[in-house]
Amino acid sequence: MTLLDIKNMRVEFPGRHGVFTSVDDVSLSVAEGEILGLVGESGAGKSTVGNAVMGLLQSPGKMVQGEVLLHGERIDQLSKADYRCIRGKRVAMIFQDPMTSLNPIETIEHQLMETILTHLDISREDARKRAVDLLDQVGIPDPAVRIKQYPHQFSGGMRQRVVIALALCVEPELIIADEPTTALDVTIQAQILQLIKDLCRDRNLGVILVTHDMGVIAETADRVAVMYRGRLIEVGDTEQIMSDPKEPYTRSLIAAVPPSNRKIDRFPKVAIEESDGNALQNFDLQSHWLGQGDAFDTSQVNLLEVSDLHKRFVVQKAFFKRNRKYLDAINGISFNVKAGETFGLVGESGSGKSTVARVITGIHSASGGAMRFAGQDLIGKEGARRQDDLKRDIQMVFQDPYSSLNGRMKVSSIVAEPIIVNKLASSKEERNEVVMDLLELVGLGKDAARKYPHEFSGGQRQRISIARALATRPRFLICDEPTSALDVSIQAQILNLLKDLQDELKLTLLFISHDLPVIRQMCDRIGVMRHGDLVEVAETEALFEQPQHSYSQTLINQMPKFAK
């Protein structure tokens, strides 16, 4: 019996520049007890489909065509009041960010009971018992005690469990989960997905799982629907789509996902290319401006040596030292990065990997230990105190393409800034030439120079960031989760670009990520971090085939497997 039937749905958003069709003629069905994965990149319209089913489209969006049938009855034409009876009771939604899905000023008990009492006609006592029972079913330990707590007293994964409990409390028939694990760490993600699978099976629910992560789909969904720019490209059983996709877009999407079981040299070119211009043809480093650097001390084998590094933050200031509270972000780690290699730092959120990057670049000062770069001491040289040549040699590409570029500056100014500050060009003309060169190098055309960042997509902005980072002719490039905020096909292009640049410019890379398949593709050696400690350092293949430390083993086991 088909639980949910969506027929020819079309959602339009009228706006200043015309009508934007966000969902175009999409037809899907979900059976009871089935998990349908709705996958696509950003802008595909997958969240909009979920919102339309729930009747939660943000105005001025409207469903202008099509039908939504729940157990054979139409629900898309209902009045607001009637919809409220369905929403929450028969169809429930789990949102992406557990932090903002729960009301921070009300206890969990209050929120659960409010939902239960709205839809079911039972006594308060019964409602409370039901709420505690639910928390137990979703795996919250000590539910009777924890029900009286506030959302901020729960961790991210726990909060998402509470949100799931909230979704389940009135026994819905259909759950729409919109990127439920994107904000969570890999180990927690595995648990939440297993929970969703178990609940679906035990209660015979239908689930629409909206995500951009192919690994999640491969592990959790029974059937998959692939969307692109509002259209439904392909629908089928997960196994079949993953192993033998029919449409070219699906094929290229699968091709762009980093395989978790082996290292490939470059990602295959995707059908939907974003950049214009082939960057690295006929690139001669010696004659290029980028090759004209200061002469380096090439006698050192290790470009970067870190030994017993500590970084401690003060989280609670107080006048007396004994009353202060500290956070040890880095707890005495030691590793070396050889010249020319790519060293990876992998760990979950809060492991301290980004802090390591910021200590190396001098944004934070180290609390203890030693750091040497090309033989020169880095300790005591933070921020303004760092010599100019050290500042030039170490550069960073940041994670968020939206906040790492100054929105008020033209791209040419952004890329030119390092050149101006470090006086690397002898004249304005030379500077402009170098900027154009760099933009072409990263695959953006010359036209990009006079535009503003908001005119570019996330992937293109990361290219601008890379161009800026290269403008000081660095030897050592730190990439702090450079592709975490990007779609999978764009990620493939950017990773290819980084590999190309490394080869051409003889760069040494420190690649930081929480995404294990990506780390496997990019790095020669990997360091695993956890809560400020470096638990294991190994060559890539050795780490993935035979992890030594128990934490590394857990991480690798819980990684969503995407074998190709």
Add this chain to the structure above:
Amino acid sequence: MAMLKRIIDSDLFWSFRQSPVAMISAFVALLLMLSAVFAPLIAPHNPFDPASLNLMNGFSKPMEPNQFTQDVFLFGTDDQGRDVFSTILHGMRISLFVGFAAVLFAMVIGVVAGLVAGYVGGRTDAFIMRIADIQLTFPSILVAMLIFGIAKGFTPVDMRDQVAIWVLIISIGLSDWVQFARVVRGAALVEKKKEYVEAAALVGRKPTAIIFLHILPNVLSPVLVIATISLALAIIAEATLSFLGIGAPPTEPSLGTLIRIGQGYLFSGEWWILFFPAVTLLLLALSVNLLGDWLRDALNPKLDD
């Protein structure tokens, strides 16, 4: 010209055209300001030239020929025979000059203070914000009177009238800078955490350059809104002070002075001496205020152009 095209194409201008309130307010405000700027050309009489005044013209009714001289005045005349219409035009010049100058003064001090407090943080931040708090405890009118009194003590008698305008500007500006500082400090705190600021530090920019080249352009949106609303408030503040007699001198009357003069005659029949300046002040402050309101809503969901 490219800049002009960018403005016309922008979302801000589009939302301006969608809002009748904004367009009408802008029209009224612009009309009043232009007539103030071109007052010497438009005004039929010069109210500040004692030689051109005729006491017999005093208390003429609007649009009616004077019983003695048969001269007609659009808005009537006051007790000394000054044409109210001309005086309003010239008076607006003073009101607007003081208003703009005071807001500019407050904006420069406030924005710089806010940027430094927000970016540097720590004790500097605490210090600047405590000064701001202390500033806020003094009512602006009292501050103005205080400064006025001190200034009067220091300047020779014949210079007092010229100094009065500048004293007005300084005292209104001093009471206004705090809101600029607070808003800019908050915005600077947010921008400071963003990665482009880290990137700028990484390529070697000094903190001063970061504050003025990177953070300042990104905190300007709320400043614009506050400046517009402050302008309306400054105009009213100036009118209040002039009304109390400690603002613009009687030789160069502003709208407030006119209202003061007219107040005495309101219920004895010569209503126009108060009425027209008051309506002008109302229209000026209201239109600027409404523009500020629209600007705040228009800039709100759009954080980029």
